[in-house]
Amino acid sequence: MTPAATVTFCLRLLRRQLVLGLRRPVELGNPLLFFAMVVALFPLGLGPAPDTLAAFAPGILWIVALLSNLLTSDAVFRSDLEDGSLEQLLLAPQPLYFSALAYVLAHWLLTGLLLGLASPLFALMLGLAPGAIPALAASLLLGTAVLSLIGGIGAALTVGLKRGGMLISLLILPFYMPVLIFGSGAVQAALNGNPAGPFLAILGALLCMSIALAPMAIAAGLRISVDT
Amino acid sequence: MWTLFHKFGSPPWLYRLSGSILRWLLPITLLALVGGAVWGVLFTAPDFRQGNSYRIIYIHVPAAVVALAGYYVMAIAGAVSLIWRMKMADIAMRACAPIGAALTFVALVTGSIWGKPTWGTWWVWDARITSMLILLFLYLGVVALYEAYENKALAAKACAILSLVGTVNIPIIYKSVDWWYSLHQPASIKFTGGSTIDPSMLYPLLFMITAFYCLFTCALLLNMRVEILQREQRTAWVRALANKGAAG
Numbered sequence: 267m268t269p270a271a272t273v274t275f276c277l278r279l280l281r282r283q284l285v286l287g288l289r290r291p292v293e294l295g296n297p298l299l300f301f302a303m304v305v306a307l308f309p310l311g312l313g314p315a316p317d318t319l320a321a322f323a324p325g326i327l328w329i330v331a332l333l334s335n336l337l338t339s340d341a342v343f344r345s346d347l348e349d350g351s352l353e354q355l356l357l358a359p360q361p362l363y364f365s366a367l368a369y370v371l372a373h374w375l376l377t378g379l380l381l382g383l384a385s386p387l388f389a390l391m392l393g394l395a396p397g398a399i400p401a402l403a404a405s406l407l408l409g410t411a412v413l414s415l416i417g418g419i420g421a422a423l424t425v426g427l428k429r430g431g432m433l434i435s436l437l438i439l440p441f442y443m444p445v446l447i448f449g450s451g452a453v454q455a456a457l458n459g460n461p462a463g464p465f466l467a468i469l470g471a472l473l474c475m476s477i478a479l480a481p482m483a484i485a486a487g488l489r490i491s492v493d494t
Numbered sequence: 495m496w497t498l499f500h501k502f503g504s505p506p507w508l509y510r511l512s513g514s515i516l517r518w519l520l521p522i523t524l525l526a527l528v529g530g531a532v533w534g535v536l537f538t539a540p541d542f543r544q545g546n547s548y549r550i551i552y553i554h555v556p557a558a559v560v561a562l563a564g565y566y567v568m569a570i571a572g573a574v575s576l577i578w579r580m581k582m583a584d585i586a587m588r589a590c591a592p593i594g595a596a597l598t599f600v601a602l603v604t605g606s607i608w609g610k611p612t613w614g615t616w617w618v619w620d621a622r623i624t625s626m627l628i629l630l631f632l633y634l635g636v637v638a639l640y641e642a643y644e645n646k647a648l649a650a651k652a653c654a655i656l657s658l659v660g661t662v663n664i665p666i667i668y669k670s671v672d673w674w675y676s677l678h679q680p681a682s683i684k685f686t687g688g689s690t691i692d693p694s695m696l697y698p699l700l701f702m703i704t705a706f707y708c709l710f711t712c713a714l715l716l717n718m719r720v721e722i723l724q725r726e727q728r729t730a731w732v733r734a735l736a737n738k739g740a741a742g
Contacts, residue, residue: 419659423652427642436638437656440631441663444670451674473667483659486576491649494643 270476272291272441276359276368283372295335297377298384303387312399314392324402324453329450330388331381331406332413332442340434341415342369343425343488346348353492362485367477372416378410394457400464401456408469409449415473415480416441426494445472498531505722506731523712526705534698547611550604555699556706558601558626564594564710565629569661572654576632582718584650585725587657588640589717594712597735602626621672632660646725650682659668 287294306328312318325485355365385406386388387401394402398405420438452486532608568590575583579639605623606616617623636653650731 419655423639423656424642426648429642433638433642436631437635440628440635440667441659443628444663444666447670447674471687477664483655486655487652488656493648494645 271362272360275358277373278363279295279355279365279368280372284331285494286376287372294376294380297338298380300337301330301381301384301388301489303353304333305391308392320393320395324398324450324457326411327385327388327402327480328406328446328450328453331385331410332446335377335410335413335417336435336438336442338373339414339421339438340424342418342421343374343491344421352488354382356489356492362488363481366422366484366488367419370414370474370481373418374411374414378414379407381397381410382407386400396451397459397460398453398456401462402453404466405449405462407454408466408473409445412445412469412472412476413442414443415476419480419483419487422484422491423486424491426491431479445469448472502675503582505582505726507731508582509719509722512719516712516715519708519715520712523705523708524645526701526708530698530702530705535700538695538698547608550608551695552699552702554601554608556598556703557604559703560706560710561597561601561626561629564590564597565657565660565664567630567710567714568594571659572657575650576654576658578655580633584654585718585721587654588650588715589714590720591633591653593629593713593717595637597667597706597710598626598630598633599692602630621674624674625668625671628671629664636660682734 305326308322309319312322343352346355356362358365382403385403389399389402390396417434417438419441420434423437424434448465448468452462452469455465456462531552535549538549540546540548568587571583571587571590573585574580604621605626609618615619636656637658640646640653641651644650722734723735
């Protein structure tokens with residue numbers, strides 16, 4: 267396999283995943299709808315006082331983003347395992363590492379990217395100070411990419427199981443915690459008038475590390491899941 | 495070297511070896527645990543600020559130390575089973591998870607009992623407590639994943655991958671939580687530079703940590719023996735063993 271052929275293959279795989287996702291626009295909107303609904307639960311549970319909501323907004327928005335990412339992670343490989351195309355992918359001469367990366371990138375483009383772009387709207391609903399909104403969007407865009415990569419590991423390990431839904435949350439949530447800490451930390455810093463840059467830089471570092479390592483774990487997990 | 499390597503892949507050999515190790519390790523562990531506890535509780539001076547309540551350190555710290563080390567034992571066993579396909583390594587990995595979870599739980603519970611008189615509260619969201627809680631989740635995740643697979647050979651592989659992912663993540667989780675918030679006293683035992691703990695309290699503590707390592711080894715070997723017998727229940731040597739047990 268020449269590098270160029272691998273790149274072409276991965277781009278085709280990415281395009282296929284995106285086409286499949288875009289053909290179901292309603293499903294595409296589901297994570298956003300989930301995000302909006304859970305955001306709406308907080309004023310009901312905490313009371314509508316704008317001060318309280320604004321103070322909790324960084325944490326709320328980040329936790330909801332994390333949950334909506336978690337719920338969509340479960341489905342990344344499922345339909346492809348069921349119709350057998352995952353097996354073909356494993357037999358293909360292209361390195362599974364890059365194929366796994368293409369899957370995760372497609373997942374992020376269809377969920378995390380949209381979530382990051384829509385987040386300023388939800389931030390306004392919770393009364394987050396406008397000054398913190400760029401930090402929120404930037405931290406979500408970087409952070410959800412890390413979440414998609416980690417979620418891919420969980421999805422690869424549990425896709426062969428009948429009852430994977432609950433299990434994937436148990437496996438993956440502990441690994442989400444550092445992302446949550448630095449993500450909401452960035453927003454909190456911006457809220458307090460401190461630079462959010464250092465937090466975003468750490469998120470970027472986490473992203474680099476997960477791009478390098480997570481596809482290996484995903485590939486190994488897929489090999490096991492196809493055997494079941 | 496290679497014959498030893500092959501022997502480790504052989505269940506009856508490991509079963510016999512672990513039997514003869516346990517014969518002397520088990521009494522030593524019991525003696526060390528009792529001796530260390532008596533030394534720590536009766537023969538050390540009370541702390542000048544915390545009084546006698548600090549004595550729970552002789553359970554709390556060893557449990558926490560061994561719980562953390564246990565994760566690495568599990569991950570190394572997982573790596574060995576992935577790389578060399580060694581059957582005994584995945585039995586060891588599987589056996590580590592519940593023991594590690596139990597030790598982590600002990601560390602959390604004793605910590606909370608210690609926290610009540612010292613900090614005035616059962617639970618605080620302090621960095622080190624939170625990372626121990628996350629460690630408990632990581633252990634329980636491995637157990638849950640193993641149980642979810644019907645095919646135990648695949649379960650072991652999946653758990654090995656998960657524990658390796660965990661190994662990469664533990665330092666990150668630890669540092670990030672540390673940065674997030676810290677109330678705990680800084681580590682009292684340092685091998686480089688001076689310890690902030692008096693030698694008369696340090697020696698029983700180190701003794702107890704050693705005793706807990708022995709306890710971990712005993713529990714690991716006992717767990718592995720059960721797993722070996724269960725996996726090999728249809729083989730001739732296990733049948734012979736069972737018949738001998740029934741006759742004697």
